[in-house]
Amino acid sequence: MRPNSLLQALRFCKEFAQDRHNLSVERIADRMGVTHDSLYKWLATGRLPAILIPAYELACGCHYVSEWLAASSGALVVPMPTGRKAE
Numbered sequence: 001m002r003p004n005s006l007l008q009a010l011r012f013c014k015e016f017a018q019d020r021h022n023l024s025v026e027r028i029a030d031r032m033g034v035t036h037d038s039l040y041k042w043l044a045t046g047r048l049p050a051i052l053i054p055a056y057e058l059a060c061g062c063h064y065v066s067e068w069l070a071a072s073s074g075a076l077v078v079p080m081p082t083g084r085k086a087e
Helices: 006-021 025-032 036-045 050-060 064-072
Strands: none
Touching: 006 025, 006 036, 006 050, 006 064, 025 036, 025 050, 050 064
């Protein structure tokens, strides 16, 4: 999935956390160290403070927001290979 906007990227992260990790918005907010009211407001408006993007993605377990930010500025996003030594 590729988000088309920041708001959609935020919602994709929330849905990923709910589907894969069984996290509610309240639990995501608790992991971020913010109130659930603030997180609900940011998810509704798409105005999450930039300083909280890494904490939000870490709490959700995905990187849709960072990938959207990079792609929207014209950068090519390629995941780093992990797990095997080069031959």
